[in-house]
Amino acid sequence: MKAADLIDVARAAGQMIACAESCTGGLLGAEITAVPGSSDVFDRGFVTYSNAAKVEMLGVDPATIAAHGAVSEQVAAEMAFGALARSEAxxxxxxxxxxxxxxxxxxxxxRVCFGFATKDGVKTETVEFGAIGRASVRAAAVNHALDQLMHALQP
Incomplete structure (x- = not known):
């Protein structure tokens, strides 16, 4: 189970995780918190489906949304930074x-854009999962985020 492995790696590294989700609607947080002991490493999740929620809860600049759209690496970066700044992660x-x-x-x-933020900065990427259906895109996005988090936390 990817989430259980992630929790083990984060615990060993002494790291706390936060997430900011739009199209996945909290599925990543749910996947992580389904594992017993996840409270050791999961601080909080933000479900910011609307643009207003991204602005209000994460501090995303409305000008960034206007210039690039909500589905962009620029917005993903600001979402990740906002989650980091508003958590203990x-x-x-x-x-x-x-x-x-x-x-x-x-x-x-x-098309799904991801941001991964630490005190050292943010990395963004866009993945084209294709027209595989809503549920499959959301599941693929969660799996990709788990993989990338695992990679980021490993020494």
Missing amino acids: NVAVSITGVAGPGGSEHKPEG
Whole structure:
């Protein structure tokens, strides 16, 4: 189980995790907290589905959303930084994307942007999962975030 392995690695590293989720609607936090003992390493999760929630809860600049759209690496970076700043975590992950159905020419279904923030800065990436269906995009995003968190926490 990926979440259990992540918890073991984070515990061994003495790290706390926070997450800021949009298109996954709290699924990442739910996956992590489904594991007994997760409170040792999981500080909190922010479900910021609307743009207003991203601004109010995480401090995302409305100008960033206006310029790049909610599904962008720029917004993912600000979400991750906001979660880190508003928590006791050492590492924060953010997820924002188009789960579907549908999308647009510029933001197709299955595009998900991630941010990973620590005190040393933020790393962002965009993954194109494709038009695999809403549930599958959301599940793939959670799995990817778990993998990347595991990678970030390993020495």
